[in-house]
């Protein structure tokens with residue numbers, strides 16, 4: 001797969017281990033000549049992964065809603081900008097443009113994006129998967145909550161139909177290649 005959509009934190013106030021992982025993933029995307037598709041911001045893990053892709057020879061596409069552009073937080077690493085009206089059409093465009101969607105650690109923005117992709121797949125809008133990057137067990141609690149929903153009958157299909165889990169960069173590389 002060549003076009004890698006990434007959802008991840010816009011926060012600067014997180015442990016540096018998350019930045020190191022995001023950087024390693026960006027380096028690999030760049031070195032393998034793949035394209036990053038992400039939210040386009042110059043903040044947190046978003047900027048970290050974009051800069052690493054750019055500095056290692058990959059292409060960076062930012063999908064940027066008008067409101068975030070007004071705030072002046074658009075990264076200078078972008079090779080291409082796709083302007084969107086709001087967060088909702090941004091999620092659709094990111095899904096459409098990406099071959100696969102990878103969720104690095106993040107907060108409510110990232111969770112919103114993950115659930116948008118999974119919910120759309122669950123009613124047949126697309127067949128793309130979310131890959132949870134679960135290094136340090138970041139997504140353990142969320143995955144447990146999804147399992148509980150499934151056990152109680154709230155899933156029409158097993159949720160694992162819509163996502164994969166990787167715990168290391170090596171596993172992520174295997175999933176993407």
Ligand SMILES: Nc1ncnc2c1ncn2[C@@H]1O[C@H](COP(=O)(O)O)[C@@H](O)[C@H]1O
Pocket residue numbers: 006007008009010011038039040041042043046068073105106107108109110111113
């Ligand atoms: N300031 C922002 N600019 C662009 N995109 C953003 C911004 N803040 C959040 N996002 C989107 O949501 C997630 C990150 O949100 P978290 O709450 O920090 O997880 C990111 O994937 C962006 O697409």
